[in-house]
Amino acid sequence: MSDSPATAVQFLDARGERVSSAASERFSEYADEVTVELLQSFYRDMLVTRRFDEAAAALQRQGQLALWVPSVGQEGGQVGAARATKRQDWIFPAYRELVMARVRGVDPLQLIDMLRGNTHGTWDWQSTHFHQYTLVIGAQSLHGTGFAMGLALDGKASTGNRETDAAVLTCFGDGATSEGATSEAFVFATSYQAPVVFFCQNNGWAISVPTSTQTRTPLAVRAAGFGLDSVRIDGNDAIAGYAVTRALLDKARVGDGPGFIESMTYRIGAHTSSDDPTKYRSSDEVDEWGARDPITRVRLRLEAESVDDEFFADVDAEAADTAADLRARISQRPLPTAESMFAHVYSEPHPVMAAESEWLRQYEANLAGES
Amino acid sequence: MSTQQLPAQLPIAKAINAGLRAAMADDDKVLLMGEDIGTLGGVFTVTAGLEAEFGERRVFDTPLSEDGIIGSAIGLAMAGFRPVCEIQFDGFIFPGFDQITSQLAKQTNRHVGSMAMPVVIRVPYGGGIGAIEHHQESPEAYFAHTPGLRIVSPSTAHDAYWMIQEAIASNDPVMFFEPKRRYWQKGPVDPSNSGLPLHAARVVREGTQGTLVGHGAMVGVMLQAAELAAADDVSLEVIDLRSISPIDFAPIISSVEKTGRLVVVQEAPSFVSVGSEIAAQVSERAFYSLQAPVIRVGGFDVPFPPAKLEGLHVPDADRVLDAVERSLGY
Known part of the structure; x- marks a missing residue:
């Protein structure tokens, strides 16, 4: 069954050993691109993000955030996939792609703005190529597909040039595979051979509902049935994330068809700061996955490669600085103005926006005058 | 273009x-x-x-x-x-x-x-x-x-x-x-001149005693009703909404200020409808001009019936004229 999409590709095991199998053979050329230097960048992205993640969770408990969505445990597949994108590629995230956001240069305080209730998301999608979060589960799978269709129509993809053609990486979780939009995206992507790769982080749980309620067949097998080039990976292995995403993006970008990656991982924390995971899953399960931590294994590999302590100290310092920066800046984020409610509902002038904005302005002015 | x-x-x-x-x-x-x-x-x-x-x-x-x-x-x-x-x-x-x-x-x-x-x-x-x-x-x-x-x-x-x-x-x-x-x-189509912006309503028939407003296929029904009313010496103004969001209220308000009466015509069920919004806003903006409540004529609040019954469901000129008569009765 080495050819089955249900066999997970792994290049770095939980002990930090480089491994290979029949399933991984197809991707070994890309895995070989992961130099010690690149692996160090993976480590930096993951560790800095985890410290930021933990700091944000603590700030949520202090009332600084309405909600926090942790990525702890899922950093491996994310960093590999994001580092596999080329500059011209685009990412359509769901809302748990914290490492990917960092890799694409999003200011993490802009993610914070959204979860603090200041905005619905304001990072610069045009320069980062990292789209806004989409909270209606699976809806972005169609946006990413349509966007990929557009890249091909525009001659920015599917020309056969692996260096310059662009592709789209569209993210969602295991729960999203039950949404109609996700299946529809698979249909559109394969029908038009759109340059898109779907990156499904199967973290075992859709809030409190296990993956077994979403599917009784491996998601990678289901996706293959749509005609997607479908691969399951060890989602806690950054090298597998990198190699497989690179391979499938390169295939998709030149017009040879879309792909699907089922990244087998685990959400160590809660779904969000609003739920208590001890109510629906065992601590044994959490411990079992904790032993497969994506950061630990990269560190073990780097140590085996004789990376010096100075590097690890430097990453620790950057992580501490990033968390400190978050704590320092979080309470100084600009509040939205009343006018901003009306300013961007439409791109072009709209009489109702003008009237309601003016009404509110006068109402507030009158209240101020009365007090 | x-x-x-x-x-x-x-x-x-x-x-x-x-x-x-x-x-x-x-x-x-x-x-x-x-x-x-x-x-x-x-x-x-x-x-x-x-x-x-x-x-x-x-x-x-x-x-x-x-x-x-x-x-x-x-x-x-x-x-x-x-x-x-x-x-x-x-x-x-x-x-x-x-x-x-x-x-x-x-x-x-x-x-x-x-x-x-x-x-x-x-x-x-x-x-x-x-x-x-x-x-x-x-x-x-x-x-x-x-x-x-x-x-x-x-x-x-x-x-x-x-x-x-x-x-x-x-x-x-x-x-x-x-x-x-x-x-x-x-x-007719004039390919050299659009005539009106996208979101403007249009007065398609002038009148003095009442205003009919609606959109789409109801414009023809309203014009037919106005023609029949004219034969009875009742002068109705007809406005084609053209735009449902936003609604161009200026010509509707002007017309109501002139006629004092408004009947809103639509195919959709009237409950929480475009016609409801027009009735509410005209009541807010032209209260002292109204001689009668705004009356809505619409589909019934039922699932669209089988085709053999659609003649009863979709407003026709008679249903519009019935509403005009009620409005004139105030």
């Missing part, structure tokens, strides 16, 4: 076709997508000939999924295109409801203005053609309730030709409701 040679009289369906052709010739970012719109040219032939003229890259059949059509159109708009989606029938739009109301309508606001959403959704709508279930509905109020969308409905060939082009040129999402029972109604 390019000027096409058009016949003196054009049915609405062909006027939309001509408008789509003009928009596609003007801007190669305009795409047409939907079910059966390519080789077949659409079940109402609105896109006939366009695939042959502009090619399969710009005019293409989609998989059978309204959610997929709207969702992928959003992605295409994000990539810089101006997709025009055809929803085959009014009652089939609801699988795409999430993408329209939660995604399409909100993208520009979510992106703080950094992302335009120039998507047009064409929807043949309304009864009066003896159709089976889901093929005769008027769902515009669902969408009018959603900020971020613009909603229009032409009632003449001239407006159909121009409004589809203006909808495509808009950087906001526009839902373009086509009164399907008037598709084959002919009228």
Whole structure:
């Protein structure tokens, strides 16, 4: 069954050993691109993000955030996939792609703005190529597909040039595979051979509902049935994330068809700061996955490669600085103005926006005058 | 915009076709997508000939999924295109409801203005053609309730030709409701002058004793009612809304200030409808001009009935005149 999409590709095991199998053979050329230097960048992205993640969770408990969505445990597949994108590629995230956001240069305080209730998301999608979060589960799978269709129509993809053609990486979780939009995206992507790769982080749980309620067949097998080039990976292995995403993006970008990656991982924390995971899953399960931590294994590999302590100290310092920066800046984020409610509902002038904005302005002015 | 040679009289369906052709010739970012719109040219032939003229890259059949059509159109708009989606029938739009109301309508606001959403959704709508279930509905109020969308409905060939082009040129999402029972109604089209902006209402018949306002296929019904009333020496003004969101209230208020009476006519059920909104706003803005309450004439608050009963359900001139008589009785 080495050819089955249900066999997970792994290049770095939980002990930090480089491994290979029949399933991984197809991707070994890309895995070989992961130099010690690149692996160090993976480590930096993951560790800095985890410290930021933990700091944000603590700030949520202090009332600084309405909600926090942790990525702890899922950093491996994310960093590999994001580092596999080329500059011209685009990412359509769901809302748990914290490492990917960092890799694409999003200011993490802009993610914070959204979860603090200041905005619905304001990072610069045009320069980062990292789209806004989409909270209606699976809806972005169609946006990413349509966007990929557009890249091909525009001659920015599917020309056969692996260096310059662009592709789209569209993210969602295991729960999203039950949404109609996700299946529809698979249909559109394969029908038009759109340059898109779907990156499904199967973290075992859709809030409190296990993956077994979403599917009784491996998601990678289901996706293959749509005609997607479908691969399951060890989602806690950054090298597998990198190699497989690179391979499938390169295939998709030149017009040879879309792909699907089922990244087998685990959400160590809660779904969000609003739920208590001890109510629906065992601590044994959490411990079992904790032993497969994506950061630990990269560190073990780097140590085996004789990376010096100075590097690890430097990453620790950057992580501490990033968390400190978050704590320092979080309470100084600009509040939205009343006018901003009306300013961007439409791109072009709209009489109702003008009237309601003016009404509110006068109402507030009158209240101020009365007090 | 390019000027096409058009016949003196054009049915609405062909006027939309001509408008789509003009928009596609003007801007190669305009795409047409939907079910059966390519080789077949659409079940109402609105896109006939366009695939042959502009090619399969710009005019293409989609998989059978309204959610997929709207969702992928959003992605295409994000990539810089101006997709025009055809929803085959009014009652089939609801699988795409999430993408329209939660995604399409909100993208520009979510992106703080950094992302335009120039998507047009064409929807043949309304009864009066003896159709089976889901093929005769008027769902515009669902969408009018959603900020971020613009909603229009032409009632003449001239407006159909121009409004589809203006909808495509808009950087906001526009839902373009086509009164399907008037598709084959002919009228003149002036390809050199649109006449009115996209969101302007139009006084289509002047009168002094009462005002009728409505959109789409109801414009013809209102004009017929006004003609019958004139024979009884009752002078009615008729206003074609043209735009359902936003609504151009100025000509409606002016008319009510003159006539003192307003009857709103629509095919959709009256409960929480476009007509309800007009009644509420006219009451707020022209209270002292009103000689009678605003009266709504609409479909009953029932699922659209089987075709043999649609003559009772969809307002006709007699139902409109009954409302006029009630209004004049105050």
